[in-house]
Amino acid sequence: MERVNKMVAEKPVVIFSKTTCCMSHTVKTLLCDFGVNPAVYELDEIPTGRDIEQALARLGCNPAVPAVFIGGELVGGANEIMSLHLNRSLKPMLKRAGALWV
DSSP states (O other): OHHHHHHHTSSSEEEEEOTTOHHHHHHHHHHHHHTOOOEEEETTTSTTHHHHHHHHHHTTOSSSSSEEEETTEEEESHHHHHHHHHTTOHHHHHHHTTSOOO
């Protein structure tokens, strides 16, 4: 858990993902299209990925990926990100976190 907290403190937007997850790809594409430069951790490509995935599950991420943190806070997965986008709350949240400048 401490490792996850340290990782999410490094950048305004952090995404925990898997290279084979289509919903992770969708979330990464959406945020990058906004101009956000998130820190992306592909859990299937890093040695501690399994431990991080278990920590994310303990935080309430179900499924564990994608898990999106904005401003150090867990926002959720694809459903939450898409809901925020559709109700026009995502961009203001990204601006407040310092991930967007305009």
